[in-house]
Every structure is written in C-alpha cells, then in structure tokens.
Amino acid sequence: MRALFDNNAADAAGWLPKVDARAKLALSVVAAIGSLVVSNIQGQLLLCGFSMCYALSLRKPKALLWAYAFFTLMCGMAMGCMWIMGQFMPSLNKAGFAGLVVPFLRMLTMLHVVLPMALSTRVQDLLNALRGMRLPFCIYLPAAVVVRFIPTFLADVQQVTESLRLRGYRLSPWGITRHPVQSMRLLFTPLLFRSLRTSEDLGIAAELKGLGYGKTMTPYKTCHWALRDTLLLIAACAALAAALALQMHLGGTSLGGMR
Template sequence: MQGSFSLSAGERTWLTSLDARSKMAVTAAAAAATIAFSGFWAEFALFAASAVYLASARRWKVSAAAYILMALMMAMSVGCAMVLAHFFPAMARGLDMKSLSIPFLRGLTMMNVILPLAFSTRIQSVLGALQSMRLPFCIYLPAAVMLRFIPTFANDIRQVWESVRIRGWKLGPVACVIHPFFAMRLLLSPILFRTLKTSDELGIAAEMKGLGLRARMTPYRESVWSRADTWLMVTTILVIAAAIALEIAFPDAVRGPHR
C-alpha cells in the first residue's frame, strides 16, 4: 500500500514538482479542446503536444503498452468498418481511415495527459486540489481513487508477469495467441484478484486519511504554485491557440464521422 501514499525516487521527474492543480487544469483543457475541435490537423497538434508532455514523465514501458492497446483498438475498429463497408455500404459512408483516426487522436490525447497526472502526483495532492474546488465528496473521492488506481494497476501487472517468469513459464505475444485460455489462467485471473485487493487497499488508505469526516483535512505539504506551473499554463494556452489556428486554416480538412 506504499504506492498509494508517495512516489519512489526513481519516479521523480520535473512533473512531480508541479502543483496538482496545474496538471489537472491541463487535463481539463485537453478534454475541452478535443471535444471542441473536429479537424484532423487541430487534433493532431493536440496529440503531438500531449505526446511530448507524456514523454517528460519517462514511463516508457507503461506508455508503450498503452499505445499498443490503442493500436489494437484502432485495428479492430478499422476491421469492423471494412465489414460494414462490405455488407452495408450506406452505413459505412464516410468511414475512411482518416475520419476514423480522429476519435483515436482524441483518445490518445486524453491518455497522454492523464498518465502523467496519475504517475507524477501524490494522492494527497490530488485530494487537496479536488477538495479546494469545493466539489462534493461523492465526486472528488472516486476521481482521486481512479487516478491512483492507474499506477497501482500497472504495478500489479508487473508483479504478476514477474511471478509467471519466476515459475519458468514463457508467455510471449505468440504464445498468448496460440494458447489464449492458458494465458488467461496464468495472467488474467491473478490480475483480477490483485485488482480486487488493490481496491480494498485504496479504500483503507482513504479511511486512514480521514476522508468522509466533516472536518477539513490538513495536508502534510501545502501546495505551492511555482513558476513552472505558470509556464505550463502558458504553453497549454499556446498549444490550444495553435490548434484553433489550424482548425480555421484548414476548414476543408477531414472531419470526424460524427460531425
């Protein structure tokens, strides 16, 4: 349960020194921008900037696994679109590769801003920032738990994978495809039980921090807005302004299928 309270020395980057409020503001701005824009180049600009933001967290393995999962989802959607185009040409009208890429650019952008927030912010800082916004308890507690669940879940997967290797089982991508039920028994079942245990630990950690009490929590460290937070906000505004310019400059560019 130590991972629920602090960050190890190897996980510290320049993002860990930022205030949780600035990183949450970046996430909120990215969510609003991805919904507001529908042009390909505007979405691509948001994705490129957010990819640099994610790279600064230096969590290469987790980032690669997340991108592989998104690539698999995109491949499945393209396959479904091809099936629709074959059997129902009218329904598949406008579902080309570029138009299908826009929803995934939105998803990748949000993934790029949520992962650094989850991996570089203490749970105490997230709770303090959410509580300072005067949000109801039923909103800020699930939000904080979901953010903290991401790095904890990644750690659970790593522990299960290492235990499988220690026992002498060699499970690669090819073996998982050839023997899916065997891989499910060795990987998915332990991960499921580890996830249930993690949820219990996060709930106990929340109770130990005094969540749910009427008295206001006293943070161990006060949040300080630094110059780096200001520069992060300025950079975010400039990126959104560039996306707006691209949206205006290329009005005939490909749009999302729902626009």
C-alpha cells in the first residue's frame, strides 16, 4: 500500500523538496498558461529552457532521462502517425517546421514542471494544497493520484527492467525496435498489470486516509509559505513575460494557436 503512504517522493536532494506545494501548483498553472498563449518557437524555447533549469534542480538525472526517453518515443509515434495521415491528406504536410515543433515544446515544458512536482512533493502536502483551493473532491483527489502515479510508475519500470536483466534479457532501443512483439510481452504487459494494481492501491490508500467522508483532516506537517516560494513564482512570471515580449517583437499566431 505504498502508493499514498510512501513519503520517499520528498527525499530528493536540493532545495526543491522544501518549496511549498502551493507554489509548485501555481508554477504549473503559469507554465500551462504560457504554453497556451506563447505560439512562436523563440518564446517556447525560452519557457522550455526555464522549465528545464527548474527540472534539473531536482538532481535526479536518471528519472529525467527516463522521462525524456518516454517523451521521445511518444513524439516519434506521433510523427509517424502524422506522416501516415499526410499520405492520405496532403494538407497536413503544409504545417511547416514551426507547426510541428511548437506543440512538442509545449508538452516538454509541462513535463519539466510536472515531473519535479511529482518527485519532490509529499502526497499529503499536495492534498492539503488542493483542498485549500476549495476544489471539489472529484477534482482534487484524481489530480493528486495522477501526480503520485508518476514516481510509482517509474519505480515499476525499474523493477520490471531489473527482473528482465536477471532473466538474461538486455533491453535497448534497438532491441525494442527489432522485436516489438517480444518487447510488448516482456516489458509492456507486466507494466500494464502493475499499473492496474497501483491504481487499486491508490484508491484503497485514499479510502484508508479518510478522503471523501466530509471530515476535517489534521495534516501531519504544516507547510508555510516562504521567501523562496515567492521568488520562484516571480522568476516564473518573469520568464512568461519575456516569452510574451519575444512573441510581440518577433510575431506569432493568435492566442493558443497550434500554428
């Protein structure tokens, strides 16, 4: 039942685990707004660079590399689907370089923001922050569960790959590409069943915590807003303002445009 009771998400090194969960949520909102509003490559590169510095402060390069590998795989699959669709609908091939890069930069910016929050925030702190926003139970509980699922899924990937190495299988990108059926049987099928078990554990753990019964819960540790939280939000707003200035100076599409 490690899903919601495990507090090792806050054991990361550096200053990031000390940041208030409300500041991390606010930073995610600022990043989401910037990803939607900024529509040119220069502004998105600025937001992506700022968010990457934020992600590197977590000091967990291995987890970040795993996230990059998964992101690259998803982008490759998306590009392949776009190419196949372009063979039947040639109008899709007229998007240009910017039209292809900007959506992926938007996703990469959100990856840099959500991953550190998931790996450096205690679940109880996240629940308290979401509950403090007066959000409905049907919103803040799934949001906390989704964030908590990320480090749990990374741990499941590590366990499955280690078990395959003990059995003599060596996983590599080239091997997965050459033997997709074998890779699905050895890697993706165990991950699917472990994810189903994790989701069940998350629901049971949330019920054992008393969530959803309409009673006030006493937090184990009270979080306080500090100067570093204010400085983090100021830096995020400054990066967003700089990206908007680049868009106004260099031009771009309308707000939220996918180019």
